[in-house]
Amino acid sequence: MAEKSKSIISRSPSSRRQRPSQATIWIGRIVVFLLTVGLWELLSGRAFNSFWVSKPSLILKRIYDMLVDGDLWFHMSVTLQEAVVGLLIGMVAGTLLGIVLAFSGVVEKWIYPYIMALYSLPRVSLAPLFIVWFGIGMSSKILMVVAMVIFVAFYNAYEGIRNIDRDLMDMMSTFKGKWTHKLRWVVLPSITVWILTSLRLNIGMALIGSVIAELVGSNRGLGYYITYSSSMLDTTGIFTGLVLIMLIAVVLEQIVIQLERRLLKYR
Secondary structure, rough: OOOHHHHHHHHHHHHOOOOHHHHHHHHHHHHHHHHHHHHHHEEEOOOEEEHHHHOHHHHHHHHHHHHHOOHHHHHHHHHHHHHHHHHHHHHHHHHHHHHHOOOHHHHHHHHHHHHHHOOOOHHHHHHHHHHHHHHHOOOHHHHHHHHHHHHHHHHHHHHHOOOOHHHHHHHHHHOOOOOOHHHHHHHHHHHHHHHHHHHHHHEEEEEHHHHHHHOOOOEEEEEEEEHHHHHHHOOOHHHHHHHHHHHHHHHHHHHHHHHHHHHHOOO
16 A cells, blocks of 8 residues: 555656756757857848848957947946836835835725826837936936836735735734834735836836837937947847847846845745
8 A cells, every 4th residue: 555655656746847957947048049049140141131130140249349349338338227227216116106005095096097097108108208308318218217117016016915915914913013013024025026026027128118218319328329220221230239138138137036036035
């Protein structure tokens, strides 16, 4: 009987499904990357005109030239600063708004429809207004990023509060816990996953917002570099700007993943 139960356990789905190692994951990612870039390099100029899609080798050479000339950090630093500052402001403001509104009682019913109305606005169309109001400097770009990320942060925090176990809140009230105690021991631990999820989603939104604002009006940044390359019919420059934006997104996401592992170690 014991041997039979052992065989059943060994054939259970949980025993068969083993998590892949980090080495396997990274090897798979490298293989996918090499295959994609290799096919692009091979087919460009053969299957289709390289003028329209450039080549990875040309993009790599352009990045090297920009690094030597100093243009690489000049444009990347501006876009990165706009995205990170706007991301932090939008995350803090949106999360606080979600928490306050979720606990505001009847006030939530008054304000929530207007937040939905603002959320339905195409934020891309706000970029020209921000340029008119605040000029082509960094302020208008940061405000555009905030407008892109604040709603995702708000809805994640709001839904996180609504999904808190009410028994925990009642227990804190029974033991006469203060609001600060509830916030520290129940609310924040419960919505940490929601906040980190919104942070990961908002990395792309922040970069999109900064680049869109730069496309509308700017004299520096990766969005400006893409616009300038487009006016010169320089497809290599356009793809270079896009590749650099993706690299920034990958690096920022890896930072968030490491933060997530530290904060959610208990899981």
